[in-house]
Amino acid sequence: MAGSPPVEAGTVEARGPRPKPFFTPRKIIIYTTLVFFSLYYLFPLYIMVVTSLKTMPEIRFGNIFALPQTPNFDAWVRAWTSACTGLNCQGLSPGFWNSVKITIPSTIVSIFIAAVNGYALINWRFKGSEIFFAILIFGSFIPYQVMLYPLVMITRELKIFGTLQAVILIHTVFGMPILTLLFRNYFASLPQELFKAARVDGAGFWRIFFEIMLPMSLPIFVVALILQITGIWNDFLFGVVFAGTQNYPMTVQLNNIVNSAQGTPEYNVNMAATVLTGLVPLTVYFISGKWFVRGVAAGAVKG
Amino acid sequence: MADIAVQAGEGAGSVGRPSALRKLFFHNLSAKVAALPMIATVLVVFIGCTIWTIYYSFTNSKLLPTGKFVGFDQYERLFATSRWNVSVWNLVAYGAMSLIFTLVIGFILAVLIDQKIRFESALRTIMLYPFALSFIVTGLVWQWIMNPTLGLQGTLRNLGWTGFSFDWIANPRMVLFALLIAGLWHGTGFCMVLMLAGLRSVDDEVWKAARVDGIPTWRTYISIVLPMMRGVLVTAVVIIGSGIVRLYDLVVALTNGGPGISSEVPAKYVFNYMFSGGNIGQGLAAATMMLLTVLIIMIPWAYLEFGGKGKRT
Numbered sequence: 043m044a045g046s047p048p049v050e051a052g053t054v055e056a057r058g059p060r061p062k063p064f065f066t067p068r069k070i071i072i073y074t075t076l077v078f079f080s081l082y083y084l085f086p087l088y089i090m091v092v093t094s095l096k097t098m099p100e101i102r103f104g105n106i107f108a109l110p111q112t113p114n115f116d117a118w119v120r121a122w123t124s125a126c127t128g129l130n131c132q133g134l135s136p137g138f139w140n141s142v143k144i145t146i147p148s149t150i151v152s153i154f155i156a157a158v159n160g161y162a163l164i165n166w167r168f169k170g171s172e173i174f175f176a177i178l179i180f181g182s183f184i185p186y187q188v189m190l191y192p193l194v195m196i197t198r199e200l201k202i203f204g205t206l207q208a209v210i211l212i213h214t215v216f217g218m219p220i221l222t223l224l225f226r227n228y229f230a231s232l233p234q235e236l237f238k239a240a241r242v243d244g245a246g247f248w249r250i251f252f253e254i255m256l257p258m259s260l261p262i263f264v265v266a267l268i269l270q271i272t273g274i275w276n277d278f279l280f281g282v283v284f285a286g287t288q289n290y291p292m293t294v295q296l297n298n299i300v301n302s303a304q305g306t307p308e309y310n311v312n313m314a315a316t317v318l319t320g321l322v323p324l325t326v327y328f329i330s331g332k333w334f335v336r337g338v339a340a341g342a343v344k345g
Numbered sequence: 346m347a348d349i350a351v352q353a354g355e356g357a358g359s360v361g362r363p364s365a366l367r368k369l370f371f372h373n374l375s376a377k378v379a380a381l382p383m384i385a386t387v388l389v390v391f392i393g394c395t396i397w398t399i400y401y402s403f404t405n406s407k408l409l410p411t412g413k414f415v416g417f418d419q420y421e422r423l424f425a426t427s428r429w430n431v432s433v434w435n436l437v438a439y440g441a442m443s444l445i446f447t448l449v450i451g452f453i454l455a456v457l458i459d460q461k462i463r464f465e466s467a468l469r470t471i472m473l474y475p476f477a478l479s480f481i482v483t484g485l486v487w488q489w490i491m492n493p494t495l496g497l498q499g500t501l502r503n504l505g506w507t508g509f510s511f512d513w514i515a516n517p518r519m520v521l522f523a524l525l526i527a528g529l530w531h532g533t534g535f536c537m538v539l540m541l542a543g544l545r546s547v548d549d550e551v552w553k554a555a556r557v558d559g560i561p562t563w564r565t566y567i568s569i570v571l572p573m574m575r576g577v578l579v580t581a582v583v584i585i586g587s588g589i590v591r592l593y594d595l596v597v598a599l600t601n602g603g604p605g606i607s608s609e610v611p612a613k614y615v616f617n618y619m620f621s622g623g624n625i626g627q628g629l630a631a632a633t634m635m636l637l638t639v640l641i642i643m644i645p646w647a648y649l650e651f652g653g654k655g656k657r658t
Binding site for chain 2: 072073075076079080082083084085086087089090093101102103104105106107155158159161162163165166167168171174175177178180181183184185186187188189190191192193195196214215218222246247248272275276277278279283293296297300301309312313316319320323324326327328331334335338339
């Protein structure tokens, strides 16, 4: 809508409607700029995929744009099964499964806790709940590095440091502000009569939650799911600190493959590994489409 | 919506008169139990851990956080360390450029997308997909593209443009721009989405009025629409800003702080001193400085947003 002057006849021109040419200077500028930016965004994806399908001699020939002469998936197989991450050479597959083992429980636990929090905050207010919530939201802006070392000590005391449980706990903790906000706002938008009627009928805290609120909150669950799956899958810092060498998630292993490789770097394997690591969040992104945007927008509107 | 629970509580309060203390504990008990994870997180992690970090940043903790109190020694050392000063300067320079370019590019793209163009959803998809990828992936791809021998520079030289130079990740004076290219690639789409939402929330009447008054489109954008999007802009600045302070993964993947120390950032300094340098006190002091930076960004914002009493909800 915004700023398309020729549409209305409010100006002095009285020549009436005339066929609008497609190539107005304005349009050319708009589309050229958009195409230019699109190339910037698409270029790395192209390079990533093309490089991963080449052989090393082809890469050494030194044309990063060139399409592979005979595309082959050797590098992908190497990246998945035998690339070296530091000392062991089992490829990315252990990292992939670690990421799965981290992402699934973290996502479920964090979303469940946040849903309950949001529900309690809206329907069962108690003294101080708003203050805790405000601190929670404010706290989400504190750099993780500030809380990192004490959390290492806490997880050590709990005897879970260096295990998957530790990473799951940390993701739950740091997912809490944004997810709680999401659920709180969603529950606030539901009609209060529902809640009141259920209370009059004698339903208690958990019954109302499980039988009335949860079934109604599918849309917000989808948003939270997307936010958490992509966020946790893409995490690097918590994985590297809390997971322990055996449980490094895919991002950490990927970085080890590329940045600590001994001998001559195999760029095709590196790029195949990079594509593989990006595949899960990209799949989520392309499947969820509008929901992803909604999640991003919801995640952004803090406070 | 702020009063339903209050009503629920008052009904019980009129029967007898439970002491205030009892009420504090047992009123909506299940809600308190349910909110326990949140309360614990706030008290233990956000408040407890932060205070712990600040306290121990004043000790001479080395391998274990049990040093004796040394006042501001760690901070004096911090600011006498060139690596820290380089880190801070890098963050300021990168942060300023990143913030400005992200906002400007995000706004321009949003305005262009908002022009009733064709392929709108395809273009939006293209702009936002990098945001779905991790910083590690982002850093590694751009590291490959900017590889001085086999990347863009090598390719264009082989194609005959022998003078072409794009060795930014290997050049201490340009490495921040390399970081910027990768960072903008990752984040501008997100900013565009925010801005687009802001633009679409501006009432059409505003546009009609501006057109009737004969104000040119670009001026309407700058002097009418932009100020109306203040809320979105503030949100964007706060989110981008707090992201910049945390900048870590991207640097690790793209340059690992190099060449030399020319692309070090504070978050990396903290990490290295805490986990590999065996100098916890120093790491904690650096972390406290990061906290201070965020507070300097956040407090004016919080004051503006929530300072006026009763402005919220």
